[in-house]
Amino acid sequence: MDGEAELFYRQLPKVELHAHLNGSVSVRTIDRLIGRKPHLNIQHSMTAIGKGQRRTLDECFQVFKVIHQLVDTEEDILMVSADHVIREFAADSVKYLELRSTPREEKNTGLTKKGYIETVIRAIQLCKDEGLDIDVRFLVAIDRRNGTQVAMETVALAEQFLLSSDGLVVGLDLSGDPTVGNGKALLPALERAKNCGLKMSLHLSEVQSQLEETDLLLNLPPNRIGHGTFLHPEVGGSQNLVDKVLKNSIPLELCLTSNVKGQTVPSYSQHHFKYWYQLGHPSVICTDDKGVFSTDLSQEYQLAASTFGLSHAAMWKLSQQAIDCIFAPETVKQQLRQKWTDLQPQLFQ
Numbered sequence: 001m002d003g004e005a006e007l008f009y010r011q012l013p014k015v016e017l018h019a020h021l022n023g024s025v026s027v028r029t030i031d032r033l034i035g036r037k038p039h040l041n042i043q044h045s046m047t048a049i050g051k052g053q054r055r056t057l058d059e060c061f062q063v064f065k066v067i068h069q070l071v072d073t074e075e076d077i078l079m080v081s082a083d084h085v086i087r088e089f090a091a092d093s094v095k096y097l098e099l100r101s102t103p104r105e106e107k108n109t110g111l112t113k114k115g116y117i118e119t120v121i122r123a124i125q126l127c128k129d130e131g132l133d134i135d136v137r138f139l140v141a142i143d144r145r146n147g148t149q150v151a152m153e154t155v156a157l158a159e160q161f162l163l164s165s166d167g168l169v170v171g172l173d174l175s176g177d178p179t180v181g182n183g184k185a186l187l188p189a190l191e192r193a194k195n196c197g198l199k200m201s202l203h204l205s206e207v208q209s210q211l212e213e214t215d216l217l218l219n220l221p222p223n224r225i226g227h228g229t230f231l232h233p234e235v236g237g238s239q240n241l242v243d244k245v246l247k248n249s250i251p252l253e254l255c256l257t258s259n260v261k262g263q264t265v266p267s268y269s270q271h272h273f274k275y276w277y278q279l280g281h282p283s284v285i286c287t288d289d290k291g292v293f294s295t296d297l298s299q300e301y302q303l304a305a306s307t308f309g310l311s312h313a314a315m316w317k318l319s320q321q322a323i324d325c326i327f328a329p330e331t332v333k334q335q336l337r338q339k340w341t342d343l344q345p346q347l348f349q
């Protein structure tokens with residue numbers, strides 16, 4: 001869509017549950033970063049996929065490498081998170097945000113994984129202290145490419161912060177190039193995460209032919225699924241997988257533009273949102289990487305509505321039901337439900 005969403009969607013209070021920090025860096029922020037590091041010789045065309053453009057998933061992962069070069073100090077992470085990403089989501093009427101990011105170590109700048117997580121937490125705390133109208137939580141991400149050992153270390157770190165971050169770290173994400181690495185090898189780490197009370201959102205069936213891995217990971221079961229593009233039989237998944245998702249009522253995080261621009265879904269109208277929505281299954285519209293895919297959550301809501309012919313009232317319900325799927329505790333859900341109730345008359349006057 002690459003434009004401005006209509007006022008209704010911009011004002012609609014929203015919940016964002018699937019946003020990778022470094023994929024959410026907007027053009028404006030990239031400008032700032034390029035200004036700080038001109039020697040890297042990075043152009044905008046290398047960090048975002050514009051209107052009508054598509055890339056292979058593999059090319060999308062090259063983009064993250066470029067952004068990682070631009071964001072490689074604690075100062076960068078703080079600026080990107082506090083001054084830009086969180087603020088942009090808040091300006092888009094996102095009232096609750098779960099940010100996820102892969103802790104990175106950078107030998108050149110002295111960045112450590114622990115320092116990485118601490119910095120994101122500091123950014124969230126800064127926005128909170130400022131009174132920004134958005135509740136932000138953090139999911140520590142495991143990059144599936146890095147294998148068993150790193151996954152285990154990441155879980156240990158996440159566990160530490162689950163206990164010490166004043167409720168800001170709520171869980172774990174499993175992401176990274178889905179065509180690389182093996183989910184089975186990560187099971188012990190994920191089981192440990194589950195046992196220590198970390199909530200889990202797993203990128204699952206993002207590409208075709210991962211039936212065995214998906215089946216194994218669904219047995220955990222995860223608390224939410226990212227994408228789940230190839231779960232259902234019509235696209236090479238299976239009824240068995242669908243039944244597992246339905247039986248455990250595992251919400252799906254669905255990212256329309258990301259899937260179309262990354263070419264795992266051929267067109268908006270063929271997006272699996274339709275399949276799950278028609279089943280009445282909890283489906284949450286998300287952005288994935290609003291910077292890389294040049295979108296925002298308002299546009300994604302509007303896109304879903306226009307593609308599938310859904311009314312404002314239906315979209316309101318969808319945004320409200322997303323509250324049920326958040327990882328923060330019940331008290332937070334109640335506060336959010338109250339916020340939605342308070343805002344409703346304004347939107348439907």
Ligand SMILES: CNc1ncnc2c1ncn2[C@@H]1O[C@H](COP(=O)(O)O)[C@@H](O)[C@H]1O
Pocket residue numbers: 020021022023060064100101102103141143175176177178203206258262288289
């Ligand atoms: C497009 N679909 C996707 N599928 C799988 N993983 C993805 C992704 N989009 C982003 N990431 C994951 O998020 C990282 C960037 O943010 P952070 O550095 O962690 O903040 C990527 O390197 C990848 O591991």
Ligand SMILES: [Zn+2]
Pocket residue numbers: 018020175203226288
């Ligand atoms: Zn993702």
